[in-house]
Amino acid sequence: MTTATRVPRGEARARLIAAARDLVRRKGFAATSVDDLCAAAGVTKGAFFHHFASKEALGVALVDDWTEMTGAMFAAHPYNAKEDPLDRVFAYLDLRREFLGRPLPEFSCVAGTTVQESYETSPAIRAAAERSIRSGFDHVLPHLAEALAAHPVPGVTAESLAQQFQVATQGGIILAKALNDPAPARAAFDHLERYLRLLFDRPAATG
Amino acid sequence: MTTATRVPRGEARARLIAAARDLVRRKGFAATSVDDLCAAAGVTKGAFFHHFASKEALGVALVDDWTEMTGAMFAAHPYNAKEDPLDRVFAYLDLRREFLGRPLPEFSCVAGTTVQESYETSPAIRAAAERSIRSGFDHVLPHLAEALAAHPVPGVTAESLAQQFQVATQGGIILAKALNDPAPARAAFDHLERYLRLLFDRPAATG
DNA sequence: TTGATTGCATACCGATTGGTATGTAAGGTT
DNA sequence: AACCTTACATACCAATCGGTATGCAATCAA
Numbered sequence: 289m290t291t292a293t294r295v296p297r298g299e300a301r302a303r304l305i306a307a308a309r310d311l312v313r314r315k316g317f318a319a320t321s322v323d324d325l326c327a328a329a330g331v332t333k334g335a336f337f338h339h340f341a342s343k344e345a346l347g348v349a350l351v352d353d354w355t356e357m358t359g360a361m362f363a364a365h366p367y368n369a370k371e372d373p374l375d376r377v378f379a380y381l382d383l384r385r386e387f388l389g390r391p392l393p394e395f396s397c398v399a400g401t402t403v404q405e406s407y408e409t410s411p412a413i414r415a416a417a418e419r420s421i422r423s424g425f426d427h428v429l430p431h432l433a434e435a436l437a438a439h440p441v442p443g444v445t446a447e448s449l450a451q452q453f454q455v456a457t458q459g460g461i462i463l464a465k466a467l468n469d470p471a472p473a474r475a476a477f478d479h480l481e482r483y484l485r486l487l488f489d490r491p492a493a494t495g
Numbered sequence: 496m497t498t499a500t501r502v503p504r505g506e507a508r509a510r511l512i513a514a515a516r517d518l519v520r521r522k523g524f525a526a527t528s529v530d531d532l533c534a535a536a537g538v539t540k541g542a543f544f545h546h547f548a549s550k551e552a553l554g555v556a557l558v559d560d561w562t563e564m565t566g567a568m569f570a571a572h573p574y575n576a577k578e579d580p581l582d583r584v585f586a587y588l589d590l591r592r593e594f595l596g597r598p599l600p601e602f603s604c605v606a607g608t609t610v611q612e613s614y615e616t617s618p619a620i621r622a623a624a625e626r627s628i629r630s631g632f633d634h635v636l637p638h639l640a641e642a643l644a645a646h647p648v649p650g651v652t653a654e655s656l657a658q659q660f661q662v663a664t665q666g667g668i669i670l671a672k673a674l675n676d677p678a679p680a681r682a683a684f685d686h687l688e689r690y691l692r693l694l695f696d697r698p699a700a701t702g
Numbered sequence: 703t704t705g706a707t708t709g710c711a712t713a714c715c716g717a718t719t720g721g722t723a724t725g726t727a728a729g730g731t732t
Numbered sequence: 733a734a735c736c737t738t739a740c741a742t743a744c745c746a747a748t749c750g751g752t753a754t755g756c757a758a759t760c761a762a
Binding site: 314315316318319392393399400401403404405406407408409414417418420421422443444448449451452454455456457458459460462463465466467468472475476478479482483486487 | 521522523525526599600606607608610611612613614615616621624625627628629650651655656658659661662663664665666667669670672673674675679682683685686689690693694
């Protein structure tokens, strides 16, 4: 009655991480209990503590998996193929805006959520979140560096600009959650694009 | 030796909210237990549930108090006295950057932290966070509206621009937590200022 | 075919959780 | 002076928490 079909051997760890991804995005890390995770994954607590030494270890694994997952997704995307580096950046922004059409928990960021709760209490999770945030820089950093090389802007570095993409993403998510509306998150990307067009003297094509 | 001096009658509620403000900023809402709060405030659980019907009710009271506190702080500040509306906005940004010199938990935002955890699980707390975020808009909205009236920018509304201040604030805090460094939060405000100067054709004064 | 290892499930544990029931002292009202 | 209400403190509770000890079936190496 409980578990109609037993979870196949070898899948427990992946299912636990997938369950954590969903639950943590909805309720946060602290509010998600180990029992919650096991129930959602369809496994028992024995499986949990076989794969993870502690709940904190699951948190680290979750964030690292998140880093890898998002990294692979953006790396595989065709926006990287465009000729002009700024076009790649704008295409990346288009992609980010597309995500905002999905339900809120699905465009919420695992790293941003967990680091809010554990930046002081868990050095390991904070470090994992740092890796994740930094990996986000890399999705646009090379393109921005290339664009800046061709069109220098005094006082503006590629690193600092890349950070603004994460600022817009994370800040946009918080506003979307608070106002229960993805529109401000979309507006954050719109303003970032307008900022870049002004910096690089590249007005939007009309028509 | 536990409570050397008894907390004076009438102060329990305020002390509980102050304790919650500190603990929630450090550990998040879910990870902060009622016992934690009572210990930090120097009162007993009887006092807690005398003033608050539940932990969730404390959360709502905390966020509402936060809204009022920050609102009063910014309203009282002399930046509001400047003649030019854009100068008021830039002075506001200076003020925000000043906060970033303090320890991380002290410039962390109560509303942003709590809404991450409870936007799905607690409608009451989410609504309180919405009030708080919206009240943040008001710190710059009239100045931006005035500036836009004198210098219209096609496709840009004062509301949308005001939102970007919260995006930069909240996003900057998350990056500061993840990288354990306030610099990206400061950079977020720097880029926002540069964006505004470009939009309003108001280059920074040199020398 | 055996033995060891891996990948779980079952059952249990002490501590902590949010919350309650009750007592009591102070302050205001009449 | 009697009374009531407010503002707490004390003591307790069932449920849930993260974690452990143990058992066992599947898989692999020899």
